[in-house]
Amino acid sequence: MGFAKEHRFLSEIGLGPRNPGCYVNGIWRGSGPVVASLNPADNQVIAEVVEASVEDYEEGMKACSDASQIWMQLPAPKRGDIVRQIGDALRAKLLHLGRLVSLEMGKILPEGIGEVQEIIDMCDFAVGLSRQLNGSIIPSERPNHLMMEVWNPLGIVGVITSFNFPCAVLGWNACIALVCGSCVVWKGAPTTPLITIAMTEIIAGVLENNNLPGAIFTSFCGGADIGQLIARDSRISLVSFTGSSKVGLMVQKTVNERFGKCLLELSGNSAIIVMDDADVQLAVRSVLFAAVGTAGQRCTTCRRLLLHESIYQSVLDQLVGVYKQVKIGDPLEKGTLLGPLHTAASKENFVHGIEVIKSQGGKILVGGSVIKSEGNFVQPTIVEISPDAPVVKEELFGPVLYVMKFQTLKEAIEINNSVPQGLSSSIFTHRPEIIFKWIGPLGSDCGIVNVNIPTNGAEIGGAFGGEKATGGGREAGSDSWKQYMRRSTCTINYGSELPLAQGINFG
Template sequence: MSESSTTSPSYEMSSTKKEYEFIKEIGLGSRNLGCYVNGLWQGNGPVISSVNPANNQTIAEVVEASIQDYEEGMRACAEAAKIWMQIPAPKRGEIVRQIGDALRAKLHYLGRLVSLEMGKILAEGIGEVQEIIDMCDFAVGLSRQLNGSIIPSERPNHMMLETWNPLGIVGVITAFNFPCAVLGWNACIALVCGNCVVWKGAPTTPLITIAMTKIVAGVLEKNNLPGAILTTFCGGAEIGQAIAEDNRIPLVSFTGSTKVGLMVQQIVNQRFGKSLLELSGNNAIIVMDDADTELAVRSVLFAAVGTAGQRCTTCRRLLLQESIYHKVLERLLDVYKQVKIGNPLEKGTLLGPLHTRALRENFEKGIHKIKSQGGKILTGGNVIESEGNFVHPTIVEISPNADVVKEELFAPVLYVMKFKSLKEAIEINNSVPQGLSSSIFTHKPEIIFKWIGPQGSDCGIVNTLNLYNQLWERIAFGTRNQLWVVNLLFAQNNRLWQLF
């Protein structure tokens, strides 16, 4: 199934609910072709349904990619790469600037779609799209700063010239919890650096994949550029594996579970490719006894409950110094009772549904495991009987040594534990196999510098509150030995480089 225009067919929305009608404004219909190949929309794979997690009803249908679609798309993308890499970097930056402006024009429609299809509340959905716009702005400036170096030579009357060349094609495999922001983090940088992008969105959020692609495709078409500069596939594991195995893709960025990420890394390594992985998080917030406890409570609430606990940076472990343990815990239990649960598109909702029914079942299994390992449920711990995938936000009192604490439960479940000294708190923070984000609340400089130093948190992101109630952040998005921040996607002398 394919068509000759750059937009998929606009079918009448059969039995469309009023809350779904806005998707027409971003070029979506009741059935949508899920592959953008060489400037055309097509799809020859299975037909799947995009489901609203708030009621598990179908929003629209999508025709996924087949392997034949993938191969056709990759051939076109490889040809487009020969054109795109020769366009001067500032000109590439101008295209990315236009993409940012096109996203601004549809910000609220796209944000609403993220909220509808993924399940995060509307403010977070809009905020996610805004992240891509911000990345476009950053990348525009970067397009005029891709400088090389003149290096002194030990040979007389010689010099060494350093220049950076594009890789060619960057593969981006994104997850359901940030169905478009992760594309922006990768693609904006990749594009200004002269790389084409092959994107496989999450199988359960195909509509946002299509809507985002339509906007980028419109900018490329307006500028008489090959549509294959961005090649998009809606599909499952078969397409993801094809990207990981494809020698035409020197670098693959993968966001998802540690289990699948390890598989992707191994496949890419076997062909001497490069991978960027953003995987699990088991993040801790430490509250010292001198902290502003009200600020800490508000921060913990958003960090633990936001996106229904389905962020890799979600706070999963709360460490409270023993002298303030009961004070902070009582206040936190009070604010948890005030969390409004419901339709993520409705004003005032703070907690939407889990993304799928399977995740709701995993929540139930996780609660059972927590209880079997001595965890005490202080609030929540139950699913909400409804058509959607709603659960109660949960606080658990548990030992830091429990095996379940070492795992990532992708749900709004917060483990609370006490500590005596900073040394003990740091040991608990560093005791899990995941190391992504971490935070501490204190006013003492000596604690701050211990926390951000080599004997402090071992996470890629280290937050702290300083004496003036300002947030410090050591900016590096990643885990321990794998920093995932701004990556300049280039090859130099047949080697792959990352600049941080």
């Protein structure tokens, strides 16, 4: 059995009709269940994957533990050079990998290519970082003493990623973890195993070309059972988990019980506030991308639109007009803006969500229905609803936008902050006093606080993550690297006396 004609490009990135789904000790294997990867545009099988068993996991972890002793002793700039080569290998396959992301996840092709480009950018960022993992010299109060901070590798970092960014989130974590001297154990999303395999194949090739143990990057396709093994495994110093708040809480509890570290990237419920002085055209374009991009399946998707009463109707009318022109269809076709939801279950959640919205007084202005097809297509939807409706506090993972009216900035900020999640937020205004209030202590309570740009599409240079039920983790830029290392405060006495701190005299 070979690939269908339109899927033949998959053989260029190391995929066949049936694929072992574990990269363990430098070898591809898999002795767990066989699963089919489906194309969300028509629910047809793309290829099959053999998932990880407990035995595969254990063998992989043993080898990874051994490899970590080698990897952490390699100088950081040398590790950076390996990550540079990974970036170059990804560049060579950018279009194929981007096409696979689009095919298997369902996001439109420019977004699929953009996702792979994000990992390439992370590789570049990490290469520079590999020469800047700097500690500090701290003035000692004791004569002839030197006090300094030393940063050392954690050992092994576990990365559990979600279907909506099936490889970019790996890049945010793995590029940094690798230059910081830790090995990586990756469990990709159960519904995007082909992306997990194709990405691993590229990284494995680079390790092999450099005569390094393949186990430095260990990879498993699998479900919650493998995720639980990672959470419980005391050999894994840090678990970086991306997914729902509910599952994230369970992972955190398990990791905490063994005193491991956790980095959580959980739910979002992002709002865009449009003030009375906003550039309305700019705001409408931003809302369209933020609410409809990736079919509303980003954690930074705009789910709540807060409009000042004086511009409420004009913004809404323009937005409804734009929504009616959104091209829905095959995500691989040029010009498509809205592809399918990722799974048939996502489509059912959308149907249920619309029923709940109506029962809580939501008025559907546009969309609100499933599109009859073989795939998981739904209409982009705008709903007028009260900010107090319970459904507004939850994250419906689809292209559904709640619109609400406000009178004062104070009221708008209160609505923005009134949900359990705290990931991304944005305000449209030209007034400095509003901008600085918004980014200050009485403004947005989110980890990402934007002005005159959408809530989604974050750059890698800043730390990405959120507060409250979003989990508090930070990935990608700024000083996020510190989460992937352990800090030692070192004091060296190079004199012959023993002066004690705080002037204590002992004996």
